[in-house]
Amino acid sequence: MSYKIAFLGCGSMNEAILAGLLAAGVHKTDVIATVRRGERADELAKRYGVTAMATGEESDANQQAVRGASLVIIGVKPIGVTDLAAEIGPVLPHGAVVVSVAAAVSIEQLERALPAGQPVIRTMPNTPARVGRGVVSVSGGTNATREQIDQVKELFANLGLVVEVPEEQVDAVSAVSGSGPAYAFYLAEAMADAGAKLGLDPELSLLLARETVVGAGYMLAEPGADPAALRKAVTSPNGTTERAIATFEERGLPDIIADGARAAAERSRAITRELG
Numbered sequence: 134m135s136y137k138i139a140f141l142g143c144g145s146m147n148e149a150i151l152a153g154l155l156a157a158g159v160h161k162t163d164v165i166a167t168v169r170r171g172e173r174a175d176e177l178a179k180r181y182g183v184t185a186m187a188t189g190e191e192s193d194a195n196q197q198a199v200r201g202a203s204l205v206i207i208g209v210k211p212i213g214v215t216d217l218a219a220e221i222g223p224v225l226p227h228g229a230v231v232v233s234v235a236a237a238v239s240i241e242q243l244e245r246a247l248p249a250g251q252p253v254i255r256t257m258p259n260t261p262a263r264v265g266r267g268v269v270s271v272s273g274g275t276n277a278t279r280e281q282i283d284q285v286k287e288l289f290a291n292l293g294l295v296v297e298v299p300e301e302q303v304d305a306v307s308a309v310s311g312s313g314p315a316y317a318f319y320l321a322e323a324m325a326d327a328g329a330k331l332g333l334d335p336e337l338s339l340l341l342a343r344e345t346v347v348g349a350g351y352m353l354a355e356p357g358a359d360p361a362a363l364r365k366a367v368t369s370p371n372g373t374t375e376r377a378i379a380t381f382e383e384r385g386l387p388d389i390i391a392d393g394a395r396a397a398a399e400r401s402r403a404i405t406r407e408l409g
Protein backbone atom coordinates (compact mmCIF):
# COMPACT_ATOMS: atom_id res chain seq x y z
CA MET A 134 0.00 0.00 0.00
CA SER A 135 1.23 3.46 -0.77
CA TYR A 136 -0.64 6.50 0.51
CA LYS A 137 0.45 10.08 0.49
CA ILE A 138 -1.01 11.03 3.87
CA ALA A 139 -1.35 8.64 6.82
CA PHE A 140 -3.50 9.79 9.73
CA LEU A 141 -2.40 7.74 12.72
CA GLY A 142 -5.04 8.06 15.43
CA CYS A 143 -8.05 9.57 13.75
CA GLY A 144 -10.21 10.95 16.56
CA SER A 145 -11.72 14.43 16.92
CA MET A 146 -8.69 16.39 15.74
CA ASN A 147 -7.30 14.24 12.97
CA GLU A 148 -10.81 13.62 11.63
CA ALA A 149 -11.32 17.39 11.43
CA ILE A 150 -8.08 17.71 9.44
CA LEU A 151 -8.96 14.73 7.25
CA ALA A 152 -12.42 16.17 6.51
CA GLY A 153 -10.99 19.64 5.86
CA LEU A 154 -8.39 18.32 3.42
CA LEU A 155 -10.88 16.12 1.56
CA ALA A 156 -13.28 19.07 1.27
CA ALA A 157 -10.40 21.12 -0.16
CA GLY A 158 -9.77 18.57 -2.89
CA VAL A 159 -7.26 16.09 -1.46
CA HIS A 160 -8.22 12.79 -3.03
CA LYS A 161 -9.61 10.09 -0.74
CA THR A 162 -7.36 7.48 -2.35
CA ASP A 163 -4.33 9.48 -1.19
CA VAL A 164 -5.37 9.17 2.45
CA ILE A 165 -5.30 6.35 4.99
CA ALA A 166 -6.36 6.42 8.64
CA THR A 167 -5.77 4.22 11.65
CA VAL A 168 -7.73 4.06 14.90
CA ARG A 169 -8.00 1.69 17.85
CA ARG A 170 -11.48 0.28 17.30
CA GLY A 171 -12.93 -1.51 14.28
CA GLU A 172 -16.28 0.27 14.59
CA ARG A 173 -14.57 3.63 14.40
CA ALA A 174 -12.57 2.51 11.35
CA ASP A 175 -15.82 1.43 9.65
CA GLU A 176 -17.40 4.77 10.53
CA LEU A 177 -14.52 6.73 8.96
CA ALA A 178 -14.46 4.51 5.86
CA LYS A 179 -18.20 4.98 5.39
CA ARG A 180 -18.22 8.70 6.10
CA TYR A 181 -15.28 9.66 3.88
CA GLY A 182 -14.68 6.72 1.55
CA VAL A 183 -11.10 6.45 2.80
CA THR A 184 -9.20 3.33 3.83
CA ALA A 185 -9.30 3.07 7.61
CA MET A 186 -7.73 0.32 9.69
CA ALA A 187 -8.09 -0.59 13.34
CA THR A 188 -5.04 -1.46 15.40
CA GLY A 189 -7.24 -3.80 17.44
CA GLU A 190 -7.76 -6.04 14.43
CA GLU A 191 -4.54 -5.52 12.54
CA SER A 192 -1.80 -5.06 15.07
CA ASP A 193 0.55 -3.69 12.41
CA ALA A 194 -2.03 -1.26 11.02
CA ASN A 195 0.13 1.77 11.83
CA GLN A 196 3.16 0.21 10.16
CA GLN A 197 1.10 -0.73 7.11
CA ALA A 198 -0.30 2.79 6.92
CA VAL A 199 3.06 4.56 6.86
CA ARG A 200 4.72 2.38 4.25
CA GLY A 201 4.95 4.60 1.20
CA ALA A 202 3.47 7.64 2.96
CA SER A 203 5.11 10.98 2.37
CA LEU A 204 3.28 12.68 5.25
CA VAL A 205 2.39 11.00 8.55
CA ILE A 206 0.06 12.94 10.83
CA ILE A 207 0.12 11.67 14.41
CA GLY A 208 -3.19 12.44 16.15
CA VAL A 209 -3.21 10.27 19.27
CA LYS A 210 -3.35 11.60 22.84
CA PRO A 211 -0.03 13.05 24.07
CA ILE A 212 0.68 10.00 26.26
CA GLY A 213 0.59 7.72 23.20
CA VAL A 214 2.70 9.76 20.79
CA THR A 215 6.21 8.50 21.48
CA ASP A 216 5.16 4.83 21.66
CA LEU A 217 3.45 5.24 18.31
CA ALA A 218 6.53 6.98 16.89
CA ALA A 219 8.73 4.11 18.10
CA GLU A 220 6.30 1.61 16.56
CA ILE A 221 6.38 3.14 13.09
CA GLY A 222 10.06 4.16 13.16
CA PRO A 223 11.47 0.96 11.67
CA VAL A 224 9.25 1.12 8.56
CA LEU A 225 8.95 4.88 8.04
CA PRO A 226 10.15 5.97 4.61
CA HIS A 227 13.33 7.94 5.29
CA GLY A 228 12.10 11.21 3.82
CA ALA A 229 8.54 10.99 5.19
CA VAL A 230 7.62 14.08 7.16
CA VAL A 231 6.12 13.30 10.58
CA VAL A 232 3.61 15.90 11.70
CA SER A 233 2.34 15.85 15.26
CA VAL A 234 -0.87 17.60 16.24
CA ALA A 235 -0.47 16.62 19.90
CA ALA A 236 -0.44 19.20 22.65
CA ALA A 237 2.54 19.16 24.97
CA VAL A 238 4.74 16.65 23.11
CA SER A 239 7.94 18.53 22.33
CA ILE A 240 9.86 18.27 19.09
CA GLU A 241 12.77 16.89 21.09
CA GLN A 242 10.59 14.14 22.63
CA LEU A 243 9.22 13.20 19.23
CA GLU A 244 12.62 13.27 17.50
CA ARG A 245 14.08 11.06 20.24
CA ALA A 246 11.41 8.41 19.56
CA LEU A 247 11.96 8.41 15.79
CA PRO A 248 14.89 7.25 13.66
CA ALA A 249 17.75 9.74 13.57
CA GLY A 250 17.31 12.40 10.91
CA GLN A 251 13.54 11.93 10.46
CA PRO A 252 11.93 15.26 9.58
CA VAL A 253 9.41 16.35 12.23
CA ILE A 254 6.95 19.23 12.31
CA ARG A 255 4.99 20.09 15.46
CA THR A 256 1.60 21.69 14.87
CA MET A 257 -1.25 23.01 16.97
CA PRO A 258 -4.49 22.89 14.98
CA ASN A 259 -8.07 23.33 16.07
CA THR A 260 -11.29 21.56 15.14
CA PRO A 261 -12.79 24.30 12.91
CA ALA A 262 -10.27 22.91 10.39
CA ARG A 263 -13.17 20.64 9.53
CA VAL A 264 -15.03 23.56 7.96
CA GLY A 265 -11.96 25.28 6.51
CA ARG A 266 -11.88 27.90 9.30
CA GLY A 267 -9.25 26.37 11.50
CA VAL A 268 -6.07 27.87 12.89
CA VAL A 269 -2.90 25.80 12.66
CA SER A 270 0.46 26.71 14.10
CA VAL A 271 3.53 25.10 12.58
CA SER A 272 6.98 24.69 14.16
CA GLY A 273 9.75 22.90 12.28
CA GLY A 274 11.96 20.32 13.96
CA THR A 275 15.73 19.93 13.69
CA ASN A 276 15.65 17.90 10.48
CA ALA A 277 12.72 19.54 8.70
CA THR A 278 13.87 21.49 5.66
CA ARG A 279 12.44 24.88 4.72
CA GLU A 280 10.82 23.21 1.73
CA GLN A 281 9.13 20.55 3.89
CA ILE A 282 7.83 23.15 6.33
CA ASP A 283 6.50 25.24 3.45
CA GLN A 284 4.81 22.19 1.88
CA VAL A 285 3.02 21.40 5.15
CA LYS A 286 2.03 25.06 5.54
CA GLU A 287 0.66 25.04 2.00
CA LEU A 288 -1.32 21.84 2.61
CA PHE A 289 -2.70 23.11 5.92
CA ALA A 290 -3.67 26.45 4.37
CA ASN A 291 -6.60 24.41 3.05
CA LEU A 292 -7.78 24.18 6.66
CA GLY A 293 -7.76 27.90 7.43
CA LEU A 294 -5.13 30.23 8.88
CA VAL A 295 -1.59 28.89 9.19
CA VAL A 296 0.98 30.61 11.38
CA GLU A 297 4.59 29.59 11.91
CA VAL A 298 5.75 30.04 15.50
CA PRO A 299 8.84 29.15 17.52
CA GLU A 300 8.18 26.02 19.57
CA GLU A 301 8.31 27.96 22.86
CA GLN A 302 5.04 29.62 21.83
CA VAL A 303 3.04 26.46 21.13
CA ASP A 304 1.64 26.16 24.67
CA ALA A 305 0.28 29.70 24.40
CA VAL A 306 -1.12 29.03 20.91
CA SER A 307 -2.78 25.93 22.32
CA ALA A 308 -4.33 27.99 25.14
CA VAL A 309 -5.78 30.51 22.66
CA SER A 310 -6.65 28.74 19.42
CA GLY A 311 -6.15 25.03 20.18
CA SER A 312 -8.59 25.03 23.09
CA GLY A 313 -10.32 28.23 21.95
CA PRO A 314 -13.22 26.65 20.05
CA ALA A 315 -14.28 25.08 23.36
CA TYR A 316 -14.34 28.54 24.96
CA ALA A 317 -16.60 29.83 22.17
CA PHE A 318 -18.89 26.79 22.47
CA TYR A 319 -18.95 27.30 26.26
CA LEU A 320 -20.04 30.90 25.72
CA ALA A 321 -22.84 29.68 23.44
CA GLU A 322 -23.91 27.16 26.09
CA ALA A 323 -23.93 29.84 28.79
CA MET A 324 -25.90 32.26 26.59
CA ALA A 325 -28.47 29.55 25.87
CA ASP A 326 -28.81 28.78 29.60
CA ALA A 327 -29.15 32.48 30.37
CA GLY A 328 -31.99 32.86 27.85
CA ALA A 329 -33.80 29.86 29.32
CA LYS A 330 -33.49 31.43 32.79
CA LEU A 331 -35.06 34.58 31.38
CA GLY A 332 -38.09 32.53 30.31
CA LEU A 333 -37.31 31.56 26.72
CA ASP A 334 -38.08 28.07 25.55
CA PRO A 335 -34.70 26.25 25.95
CA GLU A 336 -34.68 25.09 22.33
CA LEU A 337 -35.38 28.59 21.06
CA SER A 338 -32.75 30.01 23.39
CA LEU A 339 -30.15 27.52 22.12
CA LEU A 340 -31.00 28.44 18.55
CA LEU A 341 -30.64 32.16 19.31
CA ALA A 342 -27.32 31.60 21.09
CA ARG A 343 -25.91 29.41 18.32
CA GLU A 344 -26.90 31.75 15.51
CA THR A 345 -25.64 34.77 17.44
CA VAL A 346 -22.19 33.26 17.96
CA VAL A 347 -22.13 32.17 14.30
CA GLY A 348 -23.20 35.65 13.13
CA ALA A 349 -20.61 37.34 15.33
CA GLY A 350 -18.01 34.89 13.98
CA TYR A 351 -18.87 35.84 10.40
CA MET A 352 -18.38 39.52 11.26
CA LEU A 353 -15.03 38.74 12.89
CA ALA A 354 -14.06 36.92 9.70
CA GLU A 355 -14.33 40.12 7.64
CA PRO A 356 -10.92 41.55 6.69
CA GLY A 357 -9.54 43.89 9.35
CA ALA A 358 -12.33 43.13 11.83
CA ASP A 359 -11.66 44.53 15.29
CA PRO A 360 -13.56 42.75 18.07
CA ALA A 361 -13.53 45.81 20.35
CA ALA A 362 -14.96 48.06 17.60
CA LEU A 363 -17.61 45.49 16.70
CA ARG A 364 -18.58 45.21 20.38
CA LYS A 365 -18.82 48.99 20.71
CA ALA A 366 -21.14 49.13 17.68
CA VAL A 367 -23.62 46.94 19.59
CA THR A 368 -23.26 48.86 22.84
CA SER A 369 -25.55 51.91 22.87
CA PRO A 370 -24.68 54.51 25.51
CA ASN A 371 -26.83 53.86 28.58
CA GLY A 372 -28.53 51.00 26.75
CA THR A 373 -28.96 47.33 27.50
CA THR A 374 -25.66 45.86 26.24
CA GLU A 375 -23.74 48.39 28.30
CA ARG A 376 -25.30 46.92 31.47
CA ALA A 377 -24.36 43.41 30.43
CA ILE A 378 -20.74 44.34 29.63
CA ALA A 379 -20.45 46.35 32.86
CA THR A 380 -21.62 43.27 34.78
CA PHE A 381 -19.04 41.10 32.98
CA GLU A 382 -16.33 43.64 33.86
CA GLU A 383 -17.45 43.88 37.52
CA ARG A 384 -17.33 40.09 37.78
CA GLY A 385 -13.84 40.08 36.24
CA LEU A 386 -14.64 38.07 33.12
CA PRO A 387 -11.46 39.16 31.21
CA ASP A 388 -9.34 37.99 34.16
CA ILE A 389 -11.28 34.75 34.34
CA ILE A 390 -10.56 34.09 30.67
CA ALA A 391 -6.89 34.99 31.13
CA ASP A 392 -6.71 32.63 34.13
CA GLY A 393 -8.30 29.84 32.09
CA ALA A 394 -5.83 30.30 29.24
CA ARG A 395 -2.94 30.40 31.71
CA ALA A 396 -4.15 27.17 33.30
CA ALA A 397 -4.34 25.54 29.86
CA ALA A 398 -0.77 26.59 29.00
CA GLU A 399 0.49 25.46 32.41
CA ARG A 400 -1.19 22.08 31.90
CA SER A 401 0.64 21.73 28.56
CA ARG A 402 3.96 22.37 30.28
CA ALA A 403 3.11 19.91 33.05
CA ILE A 404 2.24 17.19 30.52
CA THR A 405 5.55 17.81 28.71
CA ARG A 406 7.38 17.26 32.02
CA GLU A 407 5.29 14.15 32.83
CA LEU A 408 6.18 12.67 29.44
CA GLY A 409 9.87 13.04 30.31
Ligand SMILES: NC(=O)C1=CN([C@@H]2O[C@H](COP(=O)(O)OP(=O)(O)OC[C@H]3O[C@@H](n4cnc5c(N)ncnc54)[C@H](O)[C@@H]3O)[C@@H](O)[C@H]2O)C=CC1
Pocket residue numbers: 141142143144145146147167168169170173188195208209210211213217234235236237257258259260311312
Ligand atom coordinates in the same frame (compact mmCIF):
# COMPACT_ATOMS: atom_id res chain seq x y z
N1 LIG B 1 -9.52 17.79 20.05
C1 LIG B 1 -8.96 18.98 19.77
O1 LIG B 1 -9.67 20.00 19.61
C2 LIG B 1 -7.47 19.11 19.64
C3 LIG B 1 -6.63 18.04 19.89
N2 LIG B 1 -5.28 18.18 19.74
C4 LIG B 1 -4.42 17.01 19.97
O2 LIG B 1 -4.86 15.97 19.11
C5 LIG B 1 -4.57 14.71 19.70
C6 LIG B 1 -5.80 13.84 19.65
O3 LIG B 1 -6.83 14.46 20.38
P1 LIG B 1 -8.35 14.09 20.08
O4 LIG B 1 -8.54 13.95 18.61
O5 LIG B 1 -9.16 15.06 20.82
O6 LIG B 1 -8.44 12.65 20.77
P2 LIG B 1 -9.37 11.43 20.38
O7 LIG B 1 -9.37 10.53 21.58
O8 LIG B 1 -10.66 11.91 19.84
O9 LIG B 1 -8.56 10.73 19.19
C7 LIG B 1 -7.48 9.89 19.37
C8 LIG B 1 -7.64 8.74 18.39
O10 LIG B 1 -6.44 7.98 18.38
C9 LIG B 1 -6.77 6.61 18.31
N3 LIG B 1 -5.60 5.88 18.81
C10 LIG B 1 -5.10 5.83 20.07
N4 LIG B 1 -3.96 5.10 20.09
C11 LIG B 1 -3.74 4.70 18.82
C12 LIG B 1 -2.73 3.94 18.19
N5 LIG B 1 -1.68 3.47 18.89
N6 LIG B 1 -2.80 3.73 16.88
C13 LIG B 1 -3.81 4.22 16.15
N7 LIG B 1 -4.82 4.96 16.68
C14 LIG B 1 -4.77 5.18 18.01
C15 LIG B 1 -8.01 6.47 19.11
O11 LIG B 1 -8.68 5.30 18.74
C16 LIG B 1 -8.75 7.75 18.74
O12 LIG B 1 -9.53 7.53 17.58
C17 LIG B 1 -4.10 14.99 21.13
O13 LIG B 1 -2.72 14.78 21.20
C18 LIG B 1 -4.47 16.43 21.37
O14 LIG B 1 -3.56 17.09 22.23
C19 LIG B 1 -4.70 19.34 19.34
C20 LIG B 1 -5.47 20.44 19.07
C21 LIG B 1 -6.92 20.44 19.24
Ligand SMILES: O=C(O)[C@@H]1CCC=N1
Pocket residue numbers: 236307311312
Ligand atom coordinates in the same frame (compact mmCIF):
# COMPACT_ATOMS: atom_id res chain seq x y z
O1 LIG C 1 -7.62 19.64 25.46
C1 LIG C 1 -6.56 19.29 24.94
O2 LIG C 1 -5.63 18.84 25.62
C2 LIG C 1 -6.39 19.44 23.44
C3 LIG C 1 -5.26 20.37 23.09
C4 LIG C 1 -5.90 21.62 22.57
C5 LIG C 1 -7.30 21.27 22.44
N1 LIG C 1 -7.54 20.07 22.86
